Amino acid sequence: MTTRAQVTTDGGLGAEATTLIGRRAETARVGRLLSGARLVTLTGVGGVGKTRLALRVARDAEAAFPDGVHVVELADLREGDLLAQRLCTALGLADPGRAGSDGTDVLAARLRDGQALLVLDNCEHLVDACALLTETLLRAAPGLRILATGRQTLGITAEHVFPVEPLPVPDPAGEPSLGELLGCPAVTLFAERGAAVSPGFAVTAENATTVARLVHRLDGLPLAIELAAARLRTLTPEEILHRLTDRFALLTTGSRTAVPRQRTLRELIDWSHALCTDRERALWARASVFSGGFDLAGAEAVCADADLPAAAVLDVLDGLVEKSVLTHRQHDGRSRYHMLETVREYGQERLAASGREGVLRRRHRDHMLALTGRAQREWFGPRQVEWFTRLRLDHANLGAALEYCLRTPGETAAGLAMAVAPRHYWIRARSLAEGRRRLGDLLAAGDGEAGPPRAYALATHVYLGILQGRPAEESLAALDDCAALAERHGDVHAASWIAHHRAMIATWRGEFAAAAELFEGARTAFRAAGLLDAEVECAVKQAIVHAYGGDAGTAARLCREVLTVTEAHGESWLRGLALFAESLLARRSRAPREAAEPARRAIRLLRPFHDWWDIAMCVEVIAWSSAGEPRRAARLLGVLHLLWGSVGVRLSTAPFMREEHGRFEEEVRAALTAAEFERAFRRGAETTLDQALDHVLDAAPPAPGERPASPLTRREWEVADLVAEGLTNKQIAAHLVIARRTAENHVERIRAKLGFASRSQLAVWAHRKREEGAP
Structure with missing residues (x-):
């Protein structure tokens, strides 16, 4: 932050020059931690606000330390041998150098019988000396507490580490109200600092979206936000956002009273870079090719070479985490590493300067191509959810690799292969529009490239359009072109999927007999090719067609076959679709109440895939099953509106369900007043997807005033x-x-x-x- 810590003694801490924003919870947690731990270290990337947080905690704790709170700024101290002398000066002790001592004994004697808090600010460049001195003092003085700040831990037994995160920022994918944005700490900080340098500045309905994007691009990093706000003297928020393409040149107007390394963003990150070893600097630069985080396997595959062997990558990663260049998080039992965008852009500059950017980006592309290919091979099995989750975590990396293929001559074929493996990723990841756009761009860029990969990719592009609700005639014409290309190259695999896609269009049109025949033909071709997953997919969709078209016996037989195969292989997604088919069968056999349970079981299987398309069809059946409860039915109609909107399509229900959906909605509206229907509908539509599905999965709504039993201990x-x-x-x-x-x-x-x-x-x-x- 821009306020420099002052060296203080028993007289107490001075007043804060500026308000500490958005750190109330952290202040309380660090205070509780300090009450029980003798050494607490606040760690985090430069500019995150460690000093300000430490000073607030120290100020709040003053009354608990009758022998004083002493804050010692170490940023300008370069020699570890002088550390104890610096502390002696802070405590008002005589210069120990006159007696030939380094000061440690003098400090120990001064602190031994008292209750004091020692705040050591900016320890990272003196970490060895700080570790040795703090351990010595803690042993000598039982009543002493030490609060340290730094970009890396001290690494001693007594230490309790508290990572300081950037301020919360608005979700760029959300649509928060102005009131919600004004309550966001990062926006509040920008508004307050902006008003200080540009009187009259405020976050308004006109600039709120720009400010939200701006603080998000700045990672919620307080110093970066303050430096950006300082530019409001001469630029508008829109102009600042536009110029963030070179944030290091833009953010250069820090406080004149700040320590030099906190006056510009570049100096701040330069300081972190200087603390790293040669291997840590190399990995920092190389890992900047990743977008949205990476795992150990990715770092080893992309970043290792003769100078940085794969066996050494883990230790170097650990060093970067320790120095707050990287953050470490767990996702489903797997470790992932993240860089703030500011830190990543600095690494990219270093990588470009090294002359190896092209090599690293190609390695990154190769890694993502291998990852998606393996996901496709292992998709039909017990690791299906794991693979989907892994790909979703690497969604930004997949996008970066596809962009590389799009921009680099001769890489279109690799990009197409990556974009269609596994073939259901874009559907399941709630990214229909993005998947179709990326495929379209690659197909346009490689127009001169023919062959089987192009036929299959073109067919997949059409299929995503079908699911978006594009006109059937347009899709059928495009499939004719795909079929001609597949026939020209003898691509049976692409031809089989084209038959599947035609079957989907026939289903949408209510042409169930034709759809069943097309699915059967595709299924037979896939069986002959030994593609079990594709064969089973056609079988389960055949079951849905027969269940809706009236052939209950064939539908039931196909459901049993699919359930047997998927259970034997530990597969989840197609098993969920088979349960949806069973719910349709129950509905068609005049057992609407019984239809809801298999639909709920299907949702539980489909939910980890974020498969809102198929979940919406399940919710449709559950809604129909609640016809005797019009308010609940209206709320479920609102949930359906939410689900279809989240898919990003021009649909309000699955096309083959449209007629029955319309009749059902009319019945529900007739059973309620307009105000009652609208109120219940909004309860379902104006919520999060998780909240909506929590409601759907309740077997029955609780009675008025009754709470459902807690699922947790x-x-x-x-x-x-x-x-x-x-x-x-x-x-x-x-x-x-x-x-x-x-x-x-x-x-x-x-x-x-x-x-x-x-x-x-x-x-x-x-x-x-x-x-x-x-x-």
Whole structure:
């Protein structure tokens, strides 16, 4: 931050020059941690606000330390041998150098019998000296507490580490209201600092979206936000955002009273770079080719070479995490590493200067091509959810690799292969529009390239359009072109999928007999080619067609076959579709109430894939099953509106369900007043997807005033609450005084119980449940 820490003694801490924004929860947690731990180290990337947070904690704790709170700024100290002397000066002790001492004994004697708090600010460049001195002083002075800040830990036994994260930023994919944006700490900081340099500046409805994008691009990093706000003297928020393509040249107007390395963004990151070893600097630059994070296997595959062997990558990663260049997070038991965008752009500059950018980007492309190919090969099996989750985590990396293929001559074929493997990723990832756009761009760029890969990619492009609701005539004409290309090259694989896509169009049109015949032909071709997953997919869609078209016996037989095969292979997605087909069968056999249960079971299987398309069809059946409960039915219609909107298509229901959907909605509207229907509909539509599906999966709505039984134990609720507060597994373990592995197991068990694919989903759910008064 821009306020420099002052050296203080028993007289107390001075007043804050500026308001500390968005750190109330962190201040309380660090204060609680400091009350029980003798050494607490605040770590984090430069400019994240460690100093400001430490000073606030120290100020709040003054009363607990009768022998004083002493803040020592170490940024300008270059020699570790002088550390103890610097502390002696801060405590007002005589110069120990006159007696030939380094000052450690003098400090120990001064602190031995008292209760004092020592704040050591900016320890990272003196980490060895700080570690040795703090351990010595803690042993000598039982009443001493030390609060340290730095970009890396001190690494001694007594240390409790508290990572300081950037300020929360608005979700760029969301549409928050102006009030919600003004309540976001990063936006509040920009608005407050902006008003200080440009009187009259405020975040308004006109500039709110720009400011939200701006603070998001700045990673919520307080110093970067303050430097950007300082530019409001001469630029508008829109102009600042536009110029962030070179953030290091733009963000150069820090406070004149700040330490030199906090006056510009480049100097701030230069300081971190200088603290790294040669191998750490090399990995920092090379890993900047990743977008949105990476795992150890990715780092080893892309970044290793003779100078940085794969066997050494883990230790170098650990060093970058320790120095706060990277952050480490767990996702479904796998470690992933992330760079703030500011840190990543700095690394990209270094990579470009090294002359090896082209090599690293090609390695990154090769890694993603291998990853998607392996996902396709292992998709039909017990690791299906794991592979989907892994690809979703690497979604930004996939996009970066596809962009490389699009921009680089001769790489179109590799890009097409990556974009269609596994073939269902774009559908399941709620990215229909993006997948179709990327395929379209690659197909246009490689127009001169023919052959089987192009025929299959072209057919997939058409299929994504079918699912978006594009006109059937347009899609059929495009499939004719695909078929001609596949025939010209003898591509039986592409021809079989074209038959599948034609069957889908026939299903949308209600031409069930024709659809069943087309699915059967594609299924036979896939069986002959030994493609079991494609064969089973055609079988389950055949079952859906027969269930809706009236051939219940054939539909039931196909469902049994699909369920047998998918259960034997541990497959989830097609098993979910088979359960949906069973729900249609129950509906058609005049057992509407029984239809809801297999549909709910299907949703539980489909939910980890974010397969909102097929989940929406399941919700349709559940809604039809609630005809006797018009308010619940209206709310479910609202959920359907939400689901179809999230898919990003021009549909309000599956085309072959449209007629029955229309009749059902008319019946529900007739059973309620317009105001009652609208109120219930909005309850379903104006919520999150997770909240909506939580409601759908309740077997029955609770009676008025009744709360459903809690799915979590008391301890699991404690853990869920701490996740909602933003604590890491390590922090949860420290807070509850349990092993870190135990905390990790609790979090994973809770997510498994609730069916959540991410930690953020759990956090939102826990926060909402507490607001509702859950136990």
